[in-house]
Amino acid sequence: DSEKDIVVDSINVGLQPTSLVLDKNNKLWTITDGGYKGSPYGFEAPSLWKIDAKSRKVEQVFHFKEGDRGSEVKLNGAKDSLYFINKGIWRMSITDENLPSKAFISGENKLFYGLNIDPVDSDIYAIDAIDYVQPGLVYRISSQGKPIDTMRVGIIPGEAVFSH
Numbered sequence: 110d111s112e113k114d115i116v117v118d119s120i121n122v123g124l125q126p127t128s129l130v131l132d133k134n135n136k137l138w139t140i141t142d143g144g145y146k147g148s149p150y151g152f153e154a155p156s157l158w159k160i161d162a163k164s165r166k167v168e169q170v171f172h173f174k175e176g177d178r179g180s181e182v183k184l185n186g187a188k189d190s191l192y193f194i195n196k197g198i199w200r201m202s203i204t205d206e207n208l209p210s211k212a213f214i215s216g217e218n219k220l221f222y223g224l225n226i227d228p229v230d231s232d233i234y235a236i237d238a239i240d241y242v243q244p245g246l247v248y249r250i251s252s253q254g255k256p257i258d259t260m261r262v263g264i265i266p267g268e269a270v271f272s273h
C-alpha cells in the first residue's frame with residue numbers, strides 16, 4: 110500500500126530478482142541473479158520464475174546452472190516471447206516448458222549489462238558495458254537476430270527506453 114507505506118502481500122522467489130514483466134496471458138515473469146558467494150543473504154543458482162498474476166501462485170521455475178548470471182527479463186511487442194541476459198541474450202516463448210539450449214545472441218567478447226525490446230517493432234537493444242570504464246555500446250538487432258546498427262553511449266549504460 111503506497112499510501113500507508115506498508116507491504117500488504119508478497120511472493121517468494123529466488124535470491125535477488127532483477128526485473129518483472131507481465132505477459133499476454135497475465136503471467137508475471139521475474140529473473141533472479143542468485144546473489145553472490147559470500148553474501149550474507151545467501152547464494153544460489155539464478156532462476157526464471159513464471160507466476161499467475163491473479164492467484165499469485167508460482168507456476169514454473171526454470172533453474173540455471175551455478176555460475177550463470179541471469180538478469181533483465183523483457184517481452185517482445187506481442188508479449189509472447191521472453192528475452193533475458195545470461196552472458197548472451199536468450200529468447201523463449203512464454204509457453205516453453207524448458208529453457209532454450211543456446212543463446213539467441215552470443216555474449217562472446219561482450220559484457221551485456223542491459224536489455225530492452227522495442228514494443229512497436231520488437232527490435233532488441235542489447236547494452237554492452239564493455240569494461241565498466243570506457244563508453245559502452247548499444248547493439249540494435251532485429252527480432253530475427255540480424256544486426257541493424259551499433260551506437261556508442263556513455264559509461265556503464267544500463268537501460269534503453271522508448272517514446273512512441
